[in-house]
Amino acid sequence: MKIEVLNTKLEGKVKIPPSKSMAHRGIICASLSSGVSVIDNIDYSDDINATIDAMVSLGAVIDKNEDKLTITGAFHKDAKRSAARTIDCNESGSTLRFLVPISLLFDGMTKFIGRGNLGKRPLDTYYNIFKAQGIKYNAVDNKLNLMVKGRIKAGEFVIPGNISSQFITGLLFTLPLLEGDSKIIISTELESKGYIDLTLACMKDFGIDIENRDYREFIIKGGQSYNSRNYRVEGDYSQGAFYLSANALGSKVELLDLREDSLQGDKEVIDILERMGAKFEFKDSITIKENCKLKSTLIDASQCPDIIPVISLVAALSKGRTEIINAGRLRIKECDRLKAVATELKKLGAKIIEKEEGLIIDGVEGLEGGIEVWSWKDHRIAMTLAIAATRCKKPIIIKDYDCVAKSYPSFFEDYKMLGGKVNECSMGE
Structure with a gap:
């Protein structure tokens, strides 16, 4: 055209x-709760629709009403999940990198697909974690067709700071829900600190506390849970x-x-x-x-x-x-x-x-x-x-x-x- x-x-x-960054985060936090949340001021861009569909595939129930979402979290007592699921990330790097570790909170196989240049975006940070923790995965070079199966375990994660902050955000979303405590260590100067600030602020709004030690270490207590709430996405x-x-x-x-x-x-x-x-x-x-x-x-x-x-x-x-x-x-x-x-x-x-x-x-x-x-x-x-x-x-x-x-x-x-x-x-x- x-x-x-x-x-x-x-x-x-x-x-x-509305902020695409904050909408992704609000939808994910609400979807990881056990209650019902309302997310206001949503713009249904391709990227946001990808994250909505992804959280639905993990068991959340999301109703769209004009620019508002009503989200029943994936940990709700009546949530239903399948043994295998496909998450279509479209071209959304945020959806892909946020959801890969989150998917490892759930039993069964998750397949990630997408289009455009998404398959060329490196995922080595996660592959290294998979190998260290014995998580099964299958990936194709230069094409997004990733399959993962297994449960991520609490522990210490050493991540370079000069990679996309999306990897760190994905882990931040996931680790508080594990039984044990975890630590993310940033091995080089952290880029895109602003995006990490957005993640931590949104998670705090939903009841998750993480200790940020000058962007060099993030101390994450296990056994936490996301609280449902009403949330408005800023511009x-x-x-x-x-x-x-x-x-x-x-x-x-x-x-x-x-x-x-x-x-x-x-x-x-x-x-x-x-x-x-x-x-x-x-x-x-x-x-x-x-x-x-x-x-x-x-x-x-x-x-x-x-x-x-x-x-x-x-x-x-x-x-x-x-x-x-x-x-x-x-x-x-x-x-x-x-x-x-x-x-x-x-x-x-x-x-x-x-x-x-x-x-x-x-x-x-x-x-x-x-x-x-x-x-x-x-x-x-x-x-x-x-x-x-x-x-x-x-x-x-x-x-x-x-x-x-x-x-x-x-x-x-x-x-x-x-x-x-x-x-x-x-x-x-």
């Missing part, structure tokens, strides 16, 4: 979708980053439903854009204070990888040279995001040098457009290109734009509501 996006500044109010800074960046580039969007005191690591987008010259104001919403004269900065991607595509666009239109470092993990997301950003923004007239672990970006005055670009079937690339159109001299055509359904299904509806001009294109060549 293709869409033509014209050069138009965005203006107006937009409700930012998502990784989605808000697109409109915040549009504002830095000349639009005037008022962003609703983002918490000023949020623990989300992607809230760093505010700090980065303000270092580059933007000025934002928090009241009941977030607004841009004034037109910005943007300048370059050094950006460390280690704690906020998801906002790097759109921040790269802002850097491409800022005075001077911006360097993005510690971004190697972007190569194993839904696509190779470093290569995708460099390739597509250069088509539009940006000056970008791609490095193994990051990007070097020399700012230009404006972008040309008048060309077809490709989303690489990656939601964050598609949305970045739509924001790029607000600074292109000519319209652009985005191929495979419908991949936004992965995290923000209503993105282009909101874009049009804010004054963006888009036209769906015929696929005929």
Whole structure:
């Protein structure tokens, strides 16, 4: 599917979708309880639907009602589970890595399948645990077709800090429900600490206590249980980053439903854009204070990888040279995001040098457009290109734009509501 996006500044109010990160966590915590919870402010993106279906396959009962879920936990006295189950993760890395250890709380075989680049995302951290604990598994290289059977045991888990925090979150969810006490030891400096903060905060809301020793050790008492409760999902800074960046580039969007005191690591987008010259104001919403004269900065991607595509666009239109470092993990997301950003923004007239672990970006005055670009079937690339159109001299055509359904299904509806001009294109060549 293709869409033509014209050069138009965005203006107006937009409700930012609920945090995908917090929705995953809230659904999982509620589903691991023995009671009934209500999770409010849900956006049924492909990733969230994958986690909902996964928890149902493990025995939770989940009823959807508009933007609200009623969840009867998998440990409810009337819960029913099958001896074998298949979890379709679609393209959701969070669903996969969170659910692998959780599945080992239950008897029987669990098969994990998915599509896109999900099979290329490494799972060696879990394979090493399986081997050490005698858990049976069968995996296929470069394709997600993983089968696991066995029960995970409490103990000491040594995990490198420079891998995805999703592995650590998966273990954090699981270990408190075991009989014995456990410890997670982080053997190198931990990246993406913000995501671990979100996990610990959500688990605490559901009654689970974990001792965090400066992100180097996590001390986990066994024999705990998740309490059912009512829970509202806050707005998502990784989605808000697109409109915040549009504002830095000349639009005037008022962003609703983002918490000023949020623990989300992607809230760093505010700090980065303000270092580059933007000025934002928090009241009941977030607004841009004034037109910005943007300048370059050094950006460390280690704690906020998801906002790097759109921040790269802002850097491409800022005075001077911006360097993005510690971004190697972007190569194993839904696509190779470093290569995708460099390739597509250069088509539009940006000056970008791609490095193994990051990007070097020399700012230009404006972008040309008048060309077809490709989303690489990656939601964050598609949305970045739509924001790029607000600074292109000519319209652009985005191929495979419908991949936004992965995290923000209503993105282009909101874009049009804010004054963006888009036209769906015929696929005929």
